[in-house]
Amino acid sequence: MSKNFSRRDFLKLAGVGATTTAILTGCGPASRYVKREPYMQMPEYTYNGQSTYYATTCRECAAGCGLVVRTMQGRAIKTEGNANHPLNLGKTCARGQATLHGLYNPNRVRGPIKHTRGERLYAFDEDPFNGDFPDVAANLSWDDATQVIADALTKYKPNEIAFLMGAAPDHLFDFVTDFTSATGLNAPIRFGALSMFEARATLSKAAENLFGETGLPFFDIGGAEIVLSFGANFLETWLSPLPYTRGFTGLREGKTKQRGYFVQFESRMSQTGGKADEWIPIRPGTEALVALALGRLAFERRGGALPRAFADVNPKEAAEKAGVEFETLERLAVLFADKAGALAIPGGAALGQSNGLEVAEAVLALNAIPDNFGKRGGVYLSALAPTETEYHRPASPKEMEEFTAKLASGEIKALFVHGVNPLFELPKALNFKAALDKVEQVISFATFPDETAVEADYIFPDHHGLESWGYQRVFTGSAQAILSGAQPVVSPFYDTRATVDLLLAAAQLVGGKFAGAVPFKDEVEFIQSKTAPLKNEANGFFSAVDLPTFNASFQQYGGWWKTESAFGAPNTEDVLNRDFDGAEPEFNGEGEFYLVPFVSPTLAEAGANKPWLQELADPTTTVMWSTWVEINPETAEELHIDNEDVVKIISEFGAVEAAVYKYPAIRPDTIAMPFGQGHTAYGRYAEGRGANPADLFSAEYNQAGDILFGGLKVKIEKTGKKLAIPRLESMMGVYGEGLGEE
Amino acid sequence: MIKRLFDWLKQPLGLIAVGIVFLAVFSVAVYGLSLTQKAPDQPIQFPHNKHVGFGIQCLYCHPGASKGPNAGLPSQAKCWACHNQIARTQTSELLAPLKNAVESGTPIQWVPVAQVPDFVQFNHRAHIAAGKNCEDCHGDMTKVTVAENPQVFNMGFCLDCHVKTAGEDKVLLNKLADCGTCHY
Amino acid sequence: MATVTDLNISEVKLSEEYVGKWGMFINQDVCTGCQACVAACSMENNIAFVGPEDAGYGRTMNWIRIERFWDGEYPEIKMTSRQPMMCQQCGHAPCEPVCPAFATVHSQAQQLNLQVYNRCVGTRYCANNCPYQVRSFNWRDYKRPEPLPNQFNPDVTVRQRGVMEKCTFCIQRIHQAEDKARSEGREVADGEFTTACAQVCPADAITFGRVDNPESLVSQLTKQYEGLKHLPELGTLSNVSYFKGG
Structure with a gap:
């Protein structure tokens, strides 16, 4: 540009250009007008521009907190705690808030899919924040899906079929329990990394x-x-x-x-x-x-x-x-x-x-x-839930190992997986992947394209929790016995189907003892058959003259609970009448550091695909979007390690890499790592981010069958790499720019 | 280089060229402006004048106005409640889109004409409650066929009325002329 | 007839007796740092997530953050009380006089610091002048791929690149509650509504309400705990009181 062409001239010319462009495009009707679709048939309790609130149950973990979801024009806008619900009294945690980022997650399974094991379920790029990452389209109809399940039920012997389920939802677990016990199939087994x-x-x-x-x-x-x-x-x-x-x-x-x-x-x-x-x-x-x-x-x-x-x-x-x-x-x-x-x-x-x-x-x-x-x-x-006679805990890792061995032996030919992601949640040492390879047919009901869905032959996606009917038994936390109710707050966003409905349809298709085992029209009828006896129970917090009123109130209030305390007083005669040897435990491994793995308080086991959970600062380290390893600053100094140096953590059973965070409140002989990241699938925000400390665990158990996740000694090795881990505490940024440290 | 350009522009041919460029830009601008004044295409050529002429109240079809922020568009079930009793509906070409929509169960995609930008939070209810009538802002619908935007909803239009309404009442003026009343 | 220009925008009493309208009391002793408020705020106010790279540059958009500080050295180390920090809605706000576009103005009616997005030209003077560091700037048009926008709260503007933003004390909820009360011909009752962060807080650490009403819960708690303001020496006349606890 010549010297004579002054800034002023440039601004003048640019101004003319910009004005013209603005007039032609910015203010034109194409940009100003939008299309609006009114309801075809307006629900009678709805007004335009006013929100409708629905009570349901949170499905982010199995605790069973009551939610009230604000919806507007058929969209879920905000979750709040259900103020009447005795468990959470109107409050939620961060994960409960972010459940909407699951519902409207850009990577969901959009319909029934026949799938080659190991193939991607969505396109992926290194940078999940730009570009388009379309999900794999549905390639089956739900009729085909029903047929697939019916075929599996007839083709395999009852003891060759197994159900692996998550800790929520309970209504599906009850359904499968009833279904399997009436037809002689293997009883369902439940697992969750949180309980591990x-x-x-x-x-x-x-x-x-x-x-x-x-x-x-x-x-x-x-x-x-x-x-x-x-x-x-x-x-x-x-x-x-x-x-x-x-x-x-x-x-x-x-x-x-x-x-x-x-x-x-x-x-x-x-x-x-x-x-x-x-x-x-x-x-x-x-x-x-x-x-x-x-x-x-x-x-x-x-x-x-x-x-x-x-x-x-x-x-x-x-x-x-x-x-x-x-x-x-x-x-x-x-x-x-x-x-x-x-x-x-x-x-x-x-x-x-x-x-x-x-x-x-x-x-x-x-x-x-x-x-x-x-x-x-x-x-x-803890008070037992209203429909419960004794406490059912999810399977311990030891029981999961036995289950994995059953899969690996080829005893199980068809595996149905719902609500749990064993390939991520189970420690690698259990070698679930190899066991899964031995199973002839794996059917996943995953809502999200998680690691286990990637290794399935069919994916028949269930609705998201906010689109589902159901109930959840509250297993602890409240003095009252609570059955927390769930109802859809929005209609299903994608072509998904409730797993209960799908199994019912398949059972009908097979006929015979399968059809007779679950004589229900649909999921709602099944749920109501389970909740109906509560109508006649004493001390319910609402009473109903007839069953339809009871069902409506159950939906409206978000469940049923008793007004009186049902806390049990333990029998304590023998508590102190026993011997403790006080012996110290055996630690596995030769390394000099005790490993403390902990569940990320914000992500937990299944939050990594929700972008706002990823961006929440960890409550102790304020790290976002990453996995880190916590080392005492003095130890780090001795080893000549600084913040953001990538180190390799090595146990006898595996190794992971993570960036160092010098954590002042940890023993010098201990290092700690959060669990929650390290996904190899599970959507664009989760995949390829961080590492999973469960990869370091050994497949050894304590007397109660829990895995020895706290009993490891590990080594650390420098890798020479650096990885910036974003954290809130560093308002100056973590790249060292502008600090004169270049 | 710029100097040579200016010298060239000062001779007659250059002035004509400048004139042509100016005219071109100006006419494009005017055309662009005129586009903004044109009502958008609607899926149904809905005659507001006829419906208002029959004595149907605004709130019958837009009941949200007295309840909350949005006046709302009527569901096609509401249209059909009257129209399925009118023989012409079955034959009229103009009404065919309505008939098709009801029969096929697809929603009608209206294009609202009275809009405020996204950064304005407007609430119908407060205005109705304050005694405003629909026509104060939306114009006389007995004279309008396909809905047009009778009024440019810019900030001057809103604020004029807010200030007038407040009059000498300083507290009310504080409230009505507060940025946070509409922008958040 | 009064016009807008007749309003004395700087008519704020610079005195200890200043009482705002809306305010908060925060009990840091019970705050567990669980981040539920941060998540709730983001969901309520259509706040964008920025991704790891920009987060590393300190460009996260959260309107509320929970600060955590260390005290002492291992093994006598303490994580001092967590400190939820959001816009203090100062009665005499340092951000206001520096805005050349009058986008950061004081609401006389609500006694809040407003951020008028359509006026904001992105000078970031306000953020530089805020002693509490609670303003965040939209450095980019942060992507929220379909169908995430379905979750947007229609009552809150979705901000674009080049605009400053900050906590509004959920002004949309204030308007909604006031509008509802007016339609029923009454005043807004204490506790009738609250901000997203206070509503969600599992530990009940945040209380929101009218600080000009001595009977309101927030006033009562502030009095009971002898709540303190942050940086009172700057004369910001903040409307958020803190109790640090042990």
């Missing part, structure tokens, strides 16, 4: 051993004055986080008394541990010892004969082994012994050690010191 990381099998087994009855303990944090938590991450994903968070508020606000005291024992500060008044980083493996030592000290403080349970422990030795000051234990024991509402909670990685069951029992036994079983601020047995 909670070590739920260990927790419920410990409760069974101590109290002599099955059931999941509930810890009334809200009524307590002091809480000792041994790694339980009850503010994150543990069991039912919303009622526990509410309990935590109660503890802090201490409405009637003073502010409650909260102590957390764990080797890596979790989001929950970050809220503790005292965070005590004990050495992994000494949790049982510390609990027993506290028990003995507290008992001595209170006086009286020392019970068998705490007789053998030497508190001073225990303190030394755990790396805690003896005075700290003494002080806490005094606090614990003197308060009326004193609560001890087992959880976290400690239960995933070879002595996990003993840890759980020892910590639970602490609650016998103030004898707070079945009392306010103490330990209850």
